[in-house]
Amino acid sequence: MPKPKSPEQFIASSPAGEKLLGMFHHNLGDGALRIARIITHEQSAHRSDGTHNEHSHNVHQPTHRALGNHEAKVAEALESGYCGITHPDARFVQEEIADLLIKKQAVPEAYFALQERITRKRGQGEVVLGLEEKQRLVDTVQADQADSLTQWSTYLRSDENEHVYPDWFKVYVWESLKTMGEYDKAKGEFKKRTGSTTAPWPELNAEALAQVYDAIDHGVIRGEREVDDQLAPLLGRGDFAALYAAALADSAYNETKQEAYQATTGSWTKYERIASQHSPNYTNDGGENTRRLTDMERRVHAGEELTTEDLEFLWLNERIEGFGLDVDPRASQLLEGRDYVADFDRIAEMIGYDELYWTVVEGDEGRVWNMSKNYFVDRIDRLSDESRDDLIKAMEYDKYLDNIKTAMRARHLYQQGVEVITILDRRFVCQYPYPYRVVDDGNAIADRLIAAGADAEYTNGLLKVIRNDPIGCHSEPKIPEQILDQRDFDNWLQYMTNTVGELPCDDATRQRIMHDVVQSDLEYMERKTILDNLNTLAHINNDNRQMTRCLLDAFPTWWLKYYGRGLIAGGLDRSTAEEYLSTLQDDDELL
Structure with a gap:
């Protein structure tokens, strides 16, 4: 002893x-x-x-x-x-x-x-x-x-x-x-x-x-x-x-x-879990996942096909852990060589495209999403309005979407409600074989959009403006430039004013182009820069009401609930701002 x-x-x-x-x-x-x-x-x-x-x-x-x-x-x-x-x-x-x-x-x-x-x-x-x-x-x-x-x-x-x-x-x-x-x-x-x-x-x-x-x-x-x-x-x-x-x-x-552990000399003593305490994430559902993988492995080796429920489990489950808490390799082995598009179609037929979409989006921080996002671009017409709007928002920012597929589907995407500026931002495509080069396919995409019903003056004018935009991610496929100080803002403002003002189109089209590009570029401006230049931005396209909504959209909801009314004095249209801010109220928190 x-x-x-x-x-x-x-x-x-x-x-x-x-x-x-x-x-x-x-x-x-x-x-x-x-x-x-x-x-x-x-x-x-x-x-x-x-x-x-x-x-x-x-x-x-x-x-x-x-x-x-x-x-x-x-x-x-x-x-x-x-x-x-x-x-x-x-x-x-x-x-x-x-x-x-x-x-x-x-x-x-x-x-x-x-x-x-x-x-x-x-x-x-x-x-x-x-x-x-x-x-x-x-x-x-x-x-x-x-x-x-x-x-x-x-x-x-x-x-x-x-x-x-x-x-x-x-x-x-x-x-x-x-x-x-x-x-x-x-x-x-x-x-x-x-x-x-x-x-x-x-x-x-x-x-x-x-x-x-x-x-x-x-x-x-x-x-x-x-x-x-x-x-x-x-x-x-x-x-x-x-x-x-x-x-x-x-x-x-x-x-x-799931064994009853018997205390032996020199070993741990097994205690029952204390009820209502913590549920540690070091378990794997009592081995249910492991047993299910074993059953799938046995059936595949016997020449049987995986069921749709099996595919849903393998593709959409979170990391499946084995006995040692490492990821069980059999999950990926069972999926090796499979056509995920065909598998996803089967899963979608069973649970619905919307359920599949949100399961992937809210899943494991991108593992399946990075692989399958273009699947949903192809099937955007099968999504509900909520899911489609979320996918469109992802397209606006996700620079890892397959631009070639997006460009080829310009007509289809436009007919499904995707904004022209979002589609044109995906105009950079890689030409193979190696050494590949990145080319601007904007003209061809614009032609497809116009053929699908987009306004020609607006589409061509928008393409001209974003091609040389000094900030954002419009002008070339790289890390977006930001407006970091007042000098950057002044340079950007001069570019926008001159370029949009010289477009060979009517005033209404210029206003629309100015609004859409500014709305996109606001994502790359510091909040302080926006506040310092609020009056200028509010009147930049001669439509104060439209720009008021655009600028309010650029601020987080929580921030607007506390400070939103103070923006009205900065040049926003009062009635538009008050109507917008009133929608942010809830039962527990007043503006």
């Missing part, structure tokens, strides 16, 4: 203990400052309303014993009353959580770039995040982090859970959590958390946590259970991150196998 250790000895030998020891005085001082802030607030409240907070007298004062060894320091830290996770006043741990959240200035630019890529992959637009959009993302990141930590703190502090843990274990878990990042399923370990980590804290799995406590309590503290070779080094290091990762993997494996 292993020699028992006290909780203080165990923590002192763990990474959490190293942190407590290395920052002992700092931690106590930091905790004292938090308590001082809370008590000061309570004393102030006491003076103002005569009330009294019982917790202000419950702060345990440390004995300041002579600190002769590591265990004594850990013991004093545990007894100090400065550990937020065990303090009777919940606001203490709330302050600690607030201090742990990522700071705004620490969020890396790579995170914002990732969000832009995800937006593009989902077909939601070619966006460039401004300062306010970035702040909203930071707020979301901080809220998610706070929520993940609050779940842990609430669970550890509660006396109503099936497993109520001793204070030493709560501190051990809480201090360990502070350095834990995302769970890497492939490696079966947690990443290290840094000051720039944007991911929430690990998800709480009550069963896995109970297994960790059982292993420490029986295998180390009491020393009444032999520890096998695999578990021994983890317990010896006291590394909670490694122990929790092992428990998660063990829990997921046993759920997949």
